[in-house]
Amino acid sequence: MGAHSESVPVSENAGGESPIELIEPMEVTEAVADAAAPEREIDVAVGDDLVEVKNLTVKFGGLVALDNVSFTIKRGEILGLIGPNGAGKTTCFNAMTGVYKPTSGQVLLEGGLLNGMKQHKITRAGLARTFQNIRLFGEMTALENVAVGLDARHKTSVVGALLRLPRHKAEERSAIERGMALLEFVGIAEHAGSLARNLSYGSQRRLEIARALATDPKLLCLDEPAAGFNPAEKEDLMALIRTIRNDGYTVLLIEHDMKLVMGVTDRIVVLEFGKKIADDVPSVIREDPKVVSAYLGEPEDDFA
Amino acid sequence: MLSTVLTAVPADSDWINFDVNALAQNFWSATFDGLTFGAIYALVALGYTLVYGVLNLINFAHSEVFIMGCYGVFFTLSFLGFGPSAPNLSFGQILINIILALIAAILAAAATAFLVERLAYRPLRKRNAPRLVYLITAIGASFVIQYLIFLWRGPLPEPALTMFIPTPIFEVFGTIIDSQQIIIVVAAVIMMVIVDQFIRRSRTGRGIRAVAQDPDTATLMGVNKEKIIVTTFIIGGILAGAAALFYVMKIPSGVQYNGGFILGIKAFAAAVLGGIGNVRGALLGGLLLGLIGNYGQILLGSSQWTDVVAFVVLVLVLLIRPEGILGTSLGRSKA
Amino acid sequence: MSTTDGPTPMPGAKAAQAAANRQAAEKNPSTSADAAHKTGWFGRWNEKWQAMPRQKQWLYLIAIVAVAYLLPILNPPILSTEPGNDFPLALFSMAVYALVAVGLNIVIGYAGLLDLGYIAFFAVGSYTAAMLTSPDSPFIKVPYLWTLPLAIVVAMCIGVILGIPTLRLRGDYLAIVTLGFGEIIRILATLIPAMKGQVGFQNVGRPPGMGEDGIPVFANSNGTPWYWLTLTILIIVLLLAGNLERSRVGRSWIAIREDEDAAETMGVPTFKYKVWAFALGAGVGGMSGALFAGQVGFVNNQKFDVVTSILFVAAVVLGGVGNKVGAVFGGALVAYIPLRFTAIAEYKYLIFGLALMLIMIYRSKGLIPARNRLLAYGQEAYARVRNGPPKKPAVATEKEV
Amino acid sequence: MRAWMLTTEGDLMNRKKVMTALATAATLTLLMTSCANQAATPGATSAAAGGGLNLDIPVLTSIETPKDAVLPAGDGKATCESTTTLAYIGAETGANAQLGINIFNGIQLAINQHNEANPGCQVAFKKFDTEGDPTKATGPVTQATKEENIIGVVGLPFSGESKATGNIFEQQKLVHITPSATNPALVDNGWTTFFRGLGNDAVQGPAAAKFMTDQLGAKKVYLVQDDSDYGIGLGATTTAGLGDALAGSDKVTTGQKDFSATISKIINAKADAVFYSGYFAEGAPFNQQLVAKGFKGAFVGPDGVKDDQFIKQAGDASNNAFFTCPCIPGELIPTFADAYKALANAEPGTYSIEGYDAATVLLAGIDAGNQDRAKLLEWVNNYDAAGLSKHYKWDDKGELQAPAVYGYRVKDGKIVPIGPIGE
Secondary structure, eight states: OTTOOOOOOSOTTOOSSSOOOOOTTHHHHHHHHHHHOTTOOOOSOTTSEEEEEEEEEEEETTEEEEEEEEEEEETTOEEEEEOSTTSSHHHHHHHHTTSSOOSEEEEEETTEEOTTOOHHHHHHHTEEEOOSSOOOOTTSBHHHHHHHHHHTTOOOOHHHHHTTOHHHHHHHHHHHHHHHHHHHHHTOGGGTTSBGGGSOHHHHHHHHHHHHHHTOOSEEEEESTTTTOOHHHHHHHHHHHHHHHHTTOEEEEEOSOHHHHHHHOSEEEEEETTEEEEEEOHHHHHHOHHHHHHHTTOTTOOOO | OHHHHHHTSOTTOOSSOOOHHHHHHTHHHHHHHHHHHHHHHHHHHHHHHHHHHHHSSOOTTHHHHHHHHHHHHHHHHHHTTOOSSOOOOOHHHHHHHHHHHHHHHHHHHHHHHHHHIIIIIHHHHHTTOOHHHHHHHHHHHHHHHHHHHHHHHOSSOOOOOOOOOOOEEEEETTEEEEHHHHHHHHHHHHHHHHHHHHHHHSHHHHHHHHHHHOHHHHHHTTOOHHHHHHHHHHHHHHHHHHHHHHHHHHSTTOOOTTTHHHHHHHHHHHHHHHOTTOHHHHHHHHHHHHHHHHHHHHHHTOTTHHHHHHHHHHHHHHHHOTTOSSOOOTTTSOO | OOTTOOSOSSTTOHHHHHHHHHHHHHHHHHHHHHHHHHTHHHHHHHHHHHHSOHHHHHHHHHHHHHHHHHHHHHOOTTTOOTTTSOHHHHHHHHHHHHHHHHHHHIIIIITOOOOSOHHHHHHHHHHHHHHHHOTTOOSOOOOHHHHHHHHHHHHHHHHHHHHHHHTTSOHHHHHHHHHHHHHHHHHHHHHOGGGTTTTOBOSOOOOSOBOTTSOBTTOTTOHHHHHHHHHHHHHHHHHHHHHHHTSHHHHHHHHHHHOHHHHHHTTOOHHHHHHHHHHHHHHHHHHHHHHHHHHHOOBOTTSOOHHHHHHHHHHHHHHOTTOHHHHHHHHHHHHHHHHHOGGGGGGHHHHHHHHHHHHHHHOTTOSSOOOOOOOTTHHHHHHHHHHSOOOOOHHHHHHHO | OOGGGGOOHHHHHHHHHHHHHHHHHHHHHHHHHHHHHHHHSOSOOOOSOOTTOOOOOOOOOOOOOOTTOOOTTTTSOOOOOTTOEEEEEEOSSSTTHHHHHHHHHHHHHHHHHHHHHOTTOOOEEEEEEOTTOHHHHHHHHHHHHHOTTEEEEEEOOSHHHHHHHHHHHHHHTOEEEESSOOOGGGGGGOOSSEEESSOOHHHHHHHHHHIIIIISOOSOEEEEEOSSHHHHHHHHHHHHHHGGGEEEEEEOOTTOOOOHHHHHHHHHTTOSEEEEESOHHHHHHHHHHHHHTTOOSEEEEOTTTOSHHHHHHHGGGGGGEEEEESSOOGGGSHHHHHHHHHHHSSOOOTTHHHHHHHHHHHHHHHHTTOOSHHHHHHHHHTOEEEOSSSEEEBOTTSOBSSOOOEEEEEETTEEEEEEEOOO
């Protein structure tokens, strides 16, 4: 961690939540971010509420998977969502991204209600996600996978594509540019032409992130992105997540690996049995007795 | 667009009518007859439901499992000297012959189900094929069976088989109920109750439900998933074989190479109507579909409407309540 | 698999699962190398083709198209279906089947929707052409060529009407609903008097033009002009399908086929694109039906059976699901075999049924495996990656600091 | 919950067997109880009376052949190019294959006899398969018309395919004689190359009506027609011929299997004869169900029903069946029947002799030196001579001038002729 350095977001208000230092690679990153999402508004205040989860409850039959959970995600932060297995992390995540209909409660993005919206509309509203078990489009190349994400912002109609109208051509060109930039950003540009299913495991995870970033999200939700990674790969991933944040994205991270969570997040929400038991910066969470007891008896966990 | 075609039809024809009087007049006979057909649909529907529960797939070849059962009945009874005219035998002899036919039908259908599972489904399961691949393979299997029968037996229906002349048993609401209707409905319902209890109470049944609910966990817990799948196919086949006997009883000239096709769609519609994956739903859906089809036929004025009505019911159910009337799946049903 | 599953049933197994996932994923590259090897001569040929410069590709294409147009005149001895069947008419049949397969490929191959009642759209197109041109029909008459676009529109409308209730559901429901629908159209043609059941419509219209001998150019016995007309339409449809393929539409379809939930999550309006696929496929099917009706000159309810529908599926699967060139090949083959080898014509359903099974089990990519190119300018980008020195990824740069 | 996981496979299987046995046992019990009832009251109540009918019409054992009948052998002195070809176009495979086989065996017999007798004129014979399908017929017909050597055609057997392809023959001026297509409207297309070698449905319908009312003595005839061109057309002409004797009518569809609705109407109408205007595929189960429901009257069907399959499928129920057919019982012409049997290893079937006679007309033309399409067409146009089965002379539309309709009945499991009807 010590050797690690962070690049700066383009935002002038940077520095609200975490200390930022200006260093060289910034230029590269900035260029990439610009290319990937040229129209993105990044000159916004860091620290505002971006997403509000209000009294979210999800029931499956008689089982309460998520019980009246509320928290906020602030613009420009990396929020960790943790908890022992079965605590309701993924349920919470799925309820936010529209996979499940919450039994009650609300999810607001920049004040707009997301509940009841179709999943693809939620994505377009600015919430993108990756999957715990990688779900790429296996028969597509890496670049095409990213292009699907980019299409979320494209406006070509079926007729436009059929007749190759100018907008279609322009969007196709920009898709190539932005797609390549994104692949470069996550570090797998040389595999742009490989089928997703032929990529190595690590590259697949990175590609998922690139694909999610391609939808130009306001909030990027990562569902256990380090699952199956070795320590070195986890280091790389942490660096990538930070870079993403520093590029002006807000990140929600569900993770099992406590070391990773503690190392990369700005704030952590802890769930247990579907309820929120803690919500604070990592250093406080680490000492919270409730959290510690929740995690006791989890043999495989390297929480320490 | 279709509706504009309909309204543009010259008025000289009575191709569709809403003959409420006819329905009122024939209501009870349509009801009893509909229940008879419904019982047959229900037995076939169970095969769809069970396989769907376990594999999450529509077994397109199930209609051919059923028609092979029909051929089992046909060959056995032809061999035993039955033909288009009512047999001149004592009731004991008829009974024994029918039982032999039932056994043959069950064997033929169950063997077909087994082969379909082995040749079409298992190789795909081994390499974890996508769903579309299963569907196409099953369609291919169904096609192959149909045209093997076609090449063997030709395009025509087999000669009719009359097992016995239905005799009036009693009269309800001015409608005579005959022995055939009673046999079919009661036997089908009893068989379905047995299957229902089997699924609920027996060890294999619990295995089936475990696989339906979560195949991976079931495997981890020591259930032999492959064996359960084969068993499910075979149970479906046994029921289809029994349905075949009743079908030939009801429609003696229905044994034809492609005779299972429409019945298969109707049975599937019945399974969806009741809630696919739900054993009791299959019974309910089958009986309801039999009734709806028969009422529709009388109301609209041609037997061909039965198929259209069944199809429309299927689409409506999918539209309004895709989980069916009873809804719950095989795995989730209470133990 | 499904994200709508309830809570994970097995606590404590996540790490193991992730490791297993990883193992599975790591295994893939090696198996795919095998797969590339298995594609055989066509695979190699395909690679060569992709590596060719655009101009050279065009040259080859023009040569192939020219040969295709000349086929009825060349009547090559081994290929020819004569003496059993007139070769130009056989070519017409093949072209119609190819067109059907290209249309159905949009539905099955791109969007992964198994439509087993495609014949219904073919029938709708046939009836549209027949009812608007045949003297047996009470409706207003229009020139035959107008019925081609009309058949597309009518078939698309019916596709949308049928698609909206069913496309929200899982794929296999769609399969059985379409199967039923294919049969229902036939029954309705029997029941509705205006559709004249088995009696049918005679003297369906044809494109204008009269030969010197007083025989219309587009007589039902003159296969060549019908073939040329259909081939031209086929080429246009192929070009348009290619346009769609290399656009967000094609990407959305393939994404839906690969993983519908993930596609939805990536912002693809999956339902909308499924309806589009269904409707566009229906449109092509309708047009094929209108062409067929025009050539045969006679339409009744007997030929629109579900069996033919399954032959259509076989055509798509044979060529390679998702591959439009394969679809052309598969469609032509399905029409050609019974016409050329009349001795085995009786076994065609058995043969194609077996082919469906065997191909799905042993060679699920079909006879002509090819991957869809989904980016309009993808080749340039890939060439850049291959040729130019890859830029150092941003993250790697960071790590060095 | 856990106990079952430890169960051995054997247990599972046994369990299943028990269940199956239970199911079977339950079914058996049911069957027993109901069959007991069945045995007590055998047979169903009869609703219709068949008493007034004259069902026992004597079987025809021989027919007179015209003394001056033209035979394919001719005088043995004919000469022609060795490329001269006649063709059969029609079903060889598919659902309608049997009818096609009957016909082309007849043609083959005529050509064989001709070629044996005429060493100087060896006519070639080609067959083209349409499967009897209008949509498939254009290919083979076009191919046949393109082959210059083919100067005459026997075919096409079915009305639908004839309708779809008649214009191609007309364009190429190729004469064709259909041995079996009976739709009256076929001659109204203005085709000069179309000839019909038998009576059409407009002849058969009234003949059938007359047969039912006069010979069978039916007072109330119920007419059931299918949805085919053939069934509808023939139904109309029969209805007209029946007049007041028509007790009612109903429609069925191709492929229908359950006829109970129609049958209850028939029984309610107390009809003593049923005319089924359609094909045997539906006619056979229809009659079987009709008789099973207690119908005691006569079942009459046209040439579409007259098929051995009808007997096979309807079983004993077919004993009440009569057929009308514009076809001549070739099996009663010993010379023809024997030669046919030697060739085809089967009895002559429906339309075998029509095929034979049609080929004879064309062969006679070739022998008379009419060896191109135009001349052969002219020859058929002016033809006026007896064939083995009947006299052949066509009017300007291509309709036979003196067609005959024969009646047939089922006796001892076979279809046998009962003589000309409707005269």
